[in-house]
Amino acid sequence: MKKFLLLGSILLMGYLAKAQHTFALGDSTFLLDGKPFQMISGEMHYQRIPRECWRDRLKMAKAMGLNTVATYVFWNLHEPTQGHYDFSGNNDVATFIKMAKEEGLWVILRPSPYGCAEWEFGGYPYWLQNLPGLQVRSMEPQYIAAYNKYIHAIGKQVAAMQINHGGNIIMTQIENEYGSYVIQMANEKSAYAANTTYLDENRKLFISAGFDGLLYTCDPGSDVEKGHLPGLLPAVNGIDDPAKVKAIVRASHNDKGPYYIAEWYPAWFDSWGQPHHTVPSEKFEQRLERVLTAGISINMYMFHGGTTRGYMNGANYSGNHDYAPEVSSYDYDAPLDEAGNATPKFMKFREIISRHLPAGTTLPPVPAAKPAAALPTVTFTRSSDLFSQLPAPVKSVDPLTFEKLDQAYGFVLYRTTIDGGRKASLQLKELRDYAIIFINGKRSAVLDRRLSQDSTGIDLPNGKVTLDILVENLGRINFGNYLLENNKGITHAVLLDGKPVHNWLQYKLPFADMPVAKNNSAASESPAVKTAVFTLEKTADTYLDMSGWGKGVVWVNGHHLGRYWKIGPQQTLYVPAAWLKPGKNTIAVLELLTPGKNTLTSLDHPVLDKLQ
Structure with a gap:
């Protein structure tokens, strides 16, 4: 009996050691360890940030006064082909969350199979479309089966990192802006209505995958009624009037809070051929002050956008022949720019946030901007006609x-x-x-x-x-x-x-990997693959100036930097110093329209606002 009591004591001590904190819903505020807690969060997607830079970006979040970061988990990166999962490199979500904990940050996890986020297919893997009859965001059996396998794979990676298991994930989102989808579908197909059965299936799938902490839904204010699941906290997107936020949440949550603005937009994203979006901080300062004074929790979308590398940008379309693909830069005019440096908006928001932190809190100093430099001109020594290989x-x-x-x-x-x-x-x-x-x-x-x-x-x-x-x-x-x-x-x-x-x-x-010019064919009218080696004495962030090129893709040292297109507004491609090295570096370009171009220059700053 003594042995069983000793074993029981050891297990209990182990549980208590892991469950160091509690997080719960109060009637008007979140409760961390039973005490009121105001989340001041910023969105940043680990997939859009070089893994080598994760800790740097998290430190910047802390320096602005954030106590939480939110991130999507994109299904199409983690299950690129059906049944094959990837949690390595930039897909290592568990390490990102652990790193946030080490930097003193809570995490809001958004692993909903649908994310939007200006991301390819909203995060869905392309292969879903090869399953005849499959319908996303529905109870269609093939979709539910694929969704179930995916969310269980995510659960194996991070469910144990929830706060109720000793980790730093304080809330997890199921689905995403489902109310907006319902309303749009109803406008197009009058028979479509909100499917609470589907939302409840989401909840069950998350719980079965190990997500047994706090779950929530989020929708634009006018769509919350259609998109929330009774029993879960309804969060609000895109509204920052405290009275409106509280009224919307109360109407769907038994006349109670807490109140959470899950997406608060300090700026916006860009699409090819359309003007660059910037919004001065002055338009947001009083609004941020007002929300924090009201005790409402907030998540800035985005705090740091980063870059949508590879071919992972999404597109918007309303059916009126207005297809609008998004650019590779996800700078977003966010407080932290594409390279992870503080902007004037960052400094203003930091000043406001500092007035709403617990007594005695001192913010860490803001790290200096990282050095950036123009690289020596690159001359391409090999150029292959695409049609020849x-x-x-x-x-x-x-x-x-x-x-x-x-x-x-x-x-x-x-x-x-x-x-x-x-x-x-x-x-x-x-x-x-x-x-x-x-x-x-x-x-x-x-x-x-x-x-x-x-x-x-x-x-x-x-x-x-x-x-x-x-x-x-x-x-x-x-x-x-x-x-x-x-x-x-x-x-x-x-x-x-x-x-x-x-x-x-x-x-x-597919050009998923960095290509090689297999021959040195003469310039022609067909697209070309170009490669070169350039030498650096030291590294720094840089921006490839693609304004004189036509359209295509660039790789440096095997890293896919994203698309370029002369029409703009984005004219440069960001190259993080972490992906360069002293000595020899390799670069490859797939150029579609101007195959005779053979030199490439760079800048020490981005150009994101030039339409041609």
């Missing part, structure tokens, strides 16, 4: 989408042979999203979904003609009722004078 093709009668080709992102070259000796009208039905058309290797036209372009006249020389159509996925829609109309490539048919064109070769060009 194609992989083996996939044959089909009609053109296949990216999804049917089992390709998530990047580019596909569609090739066929047609009879020439005429002028004709070429139409790509439901082009998604950007196509460069070549006739016998010479560029003939460009079609851009943003501009509602799907047709062009072409002049075909005599004889048999090779028709090439290089299609780029510019980003799947991340918000609204078009989430399941997100196939990419040539999604319907190619028509020549109204008649379908058949017998296609499809060359898959």
Whole structure:
């Protein structure tokens, strides 16, 4: 009996050692260890920040006065292909959360399978569209089964890091702005209504995956009624009038609080071809003061945006031919800029927050801005015609989408042979999203979904003609009722004078990894892969100046930096010093429109506001 009592005591002591804090809902405030607690949080997505810079960014959060950080968890990064999970490198969410704890920060986790966030497909993996009949954000069995496996994989990584298990995750969000989705679907499809069964299934899935702490939902103020699940805290997005926030929450939460603004927007994101968004801090200072004075908890979206690298930018679309893909920079005009340096907005917000911290709290000093420098001019020593290094093709009668080709992102070259000796009208039905058309290797036209372009006249020389159509996925829609109309490539048919064109070769060009120019072919009109080696004596943050180039993608030392496009507003690509090294560095560019370009310069500052 003594042995059992001793074992029981050891287990109890172990539990008490782990469960160091409690976090609960009070009638008007959150309760940390039974005492009122006001969350002053900032959003930052670990996936958008180089892993080498995570701690630096967390220290900056602490220096502005934040006590909490919030982050999305994007399904498509963690399960890029069905059943294969990745929690390494920049996907190591557990290490990010642990690091936040070491820096004295609580975490709000947002692993909802749908996130929006100007992220490709709102965070959904592309392969969901290959399951016939699957419907996201519904009780459709295939979706629930895939969702269940995903959330359990996340739970294995981080559920034990909740505050009730001794960790620093104080709340976890299920779903995301579901009320907005319900309202949009109702506008398009009158039979659609809020599905509390689906929201409750979310709750059950999270609990079964180990998320047994506080769960919440969040919606824009006017959509909370449709998007919250009774019994969970309804948080509010986009409203900062204290009286309105309290009224909205009380109406859905048994006339009680606490009150949490889950997304408070100090600025906004950018889309290709549209003006850069900036909002001076003066427009927010009184509003932040008012919210904090009222004791309302707040999460700044974004505190630090970072960069949407790779092909992971999303797009907006309302069905009115207004497809708008987002740029790679997620600077967001946030308090902490893309490179992690404090802005004037940061300093103003820090000043306001400092007046609302517990008595005796002293903020750490603000770290100095990291050095930035222009690198020596890079001259590309190898340049390969893209069409000279194609992989083996996939044959089909009609053109296949990216999804049917089992390709998530990047580019596909569609090739066929047609009879020439005429002028004709070429139409790509439901082009998604950007196509460069070549006739016998010479560029003939460009079609851009943003501009509602799907047709062009072409002049075909005599004889048999090779028709090439290089299609780029510019980003799947991340918000609204078009989430399941997100196939990419040539999604319907190619028509020549109204008649379908058949017998296609499809060359898959995902360019997921840094490419190599396999030969040194002469400049031509086709896209080019360019590579070079440059030498540095010391490293610093830098910004590649792509304003003189056309359109494409850049890699440095194997890291995919994102897209560039001369139309702007983004003209530079941020290269963190952590990804450079003294000595030799390698760079690769895939240039679509100006293959003769062979030199690249850089700046010591970003250019995010220049339309061309």
